[in-house]
Amino acid sequence: MSHRTLTAERLVVGFERARPVLDGASLTVPAGGRLAILGANGSGKTTLLRCLSGTLRPAAGRVAVDGVPLEHSRRGLRAHRQEVQLVLQDPDDQLFSASVAQDVSFGPLNLGLPEDAVRTRVAEALTLLSVDHLAGRPTHQLSYGERKRVAIAGAVAMRPCVLLLDEPTAGLDPSAVAEAMAALARLQENDSTVVMSTHDVDLALSWAEEVAVVVDRQVVQGTPDEVLGDDALLVRARLGRPWAMTLGARLQELGLLPGGALPRDAERLLAALPQSPAVRT
Numbered sequence: 001m002s003h004r005t006l007t008a009e010r011l012v013v014g015f016e017r018a019r020p021v022l023d024g025a026s027l028t029v030p031a032g033g034r035l036a037i038l039g040a041n042g043s044g045k046t047t048l049l050r051c052l053s054g055t056l057r058p059a060a061g062r063v064a065v066d067g068v069p070l071e072h073s074r075r076g077l078r079a080h081r082q083e084v085q086l087v088l089q090d091p092d093d094q095l096f097s098a099s100v101a102q103d104v105s106f107g108p109l110n111l112g113l114p115e116d117a118v119r120t121r122v123a124e125a126l127t128l129l130s131v132d133h134l135a136g137r138p139t140h141q142l143s144y145g146e147r148k149r150v151a152i153a154g155a156v157a158m159r160p161c162v163l164l165l166d167e168p169t170a171g172l173d174p175s176a177v178a179e180a181m182a183a184l185a186r187l188q189e190n191d192s193t194v195v196m197s198t199h200d201v202d203l204a205l206s207w208a209e210e211v212a213v214v215v216d217r218q219v220v221q222g223t224p225d226e227v228l229g230d231d232a233l234l235v236r237a238r239l240g241r242p243w244a245m246t247l248g249a250r251l252q253e254l255g256l257l258p259g260g261a262l263p264r265d266a267e268r269l270l271a272a273l274p275q276s277p278a279v280r281t
């Protein structure tokens with residue numbers, strides 16, 4: 001899969017006159033990377049993702065792929081959908097065919113691909129999301145976590161360069177979150193660019209290569225250390241500080257962790273701790 005750089009430039013979006021949700025919001029999705037979009041409820045994460053996917057047209061500003069602006073014509077949107085796919089937060093907004101295999105094949109069939117190419121894509125997507133065993137099942141019988149993974153499989157079957165996931169882990173239990181994250185890791189090995197919106201600062205710190213916070217109608221983007229280490233920004237955005245940064249900073253103060261970059265999750269924090277207990281005197 002080839003890498004494409006998806007950008008949003010100075011987007012202005014509003015649903016009510018004089019009260020824009022986004023006002024001058026810019027974002028660059030790193031090609032081949034993992035970007036987490038963070039923000040409080042109602043900050044505009046879904047709105048931003050919908051603009052990036054072409055399903056919502058901004059009042060001003062533009063979305064571009066490799067610098068080529070998205071055209072909101074039938075043809076332009078069709079071409080954009082082959083590069084960029086959005087998976088909605090609620091799988092029930094996305095799944096509508098009778099069976100899992102039918103649902104996942106819907107997009108590729110719509111592209112007019114021959115049947116065996118569709119079958120290959122569907123099998124590949126179901127395997128990537130570890131839902132092959134569900135292929136023949138009616139979608140309405142699936143658990144919420146299974147439906148979320150099937151909805152992602154439907155987007156993956158389109159082989160997009162950029163996959164946009166709106167809160168893929170929301171409403172999942174810890175083991176389903178781990179399964180979803182493992183699936184995302186496999187997608188990345190497959191060379192996809194993955195963008196995920198989430199409220200979970202801990203998940204963002206552990207997973208993302210870059211983080212974008214939607215705050216005050218704009219986007220602040222940077223490395224996880226820069227963005228999630230900026231306490232004033234986190235307060236403004238109504239987000240908490242990741243626990244690994246708080247604990248890591250304290251352990252550095254106590255001399256129990258070497259200075260430098262803070263650990264990003266429990267595994268990396270434990271690995272950075274001294275391997276034998278300090279001798280008490």
Ligand SMILES: Nc1ncnc2c1ncn2[C@@H]1O[C@H](COP(=O)(O)OP(=O)(O)OP(=O)(O)O)[C@@H](O)[C@H]1O
Pocket residue numbers: 015016021039040041042043044045046047048
């Ligand atoms: N179709 C719409 N019509 C009117 N207002 C809308 C519409 N879609 C979104 N909004 C408003 O835009 C603002 C941003 O909504 P959005 O769904 O983008 O936020 P979000 O960051 O995704 O929130 P959440 O974390 O709750 O999913 C909210 O105030 C919302 O009420």
Ligand SMILES: [Mg+2]
Pocket residue numbers: 045046047089166
């Ligand atoms: Mg949302």
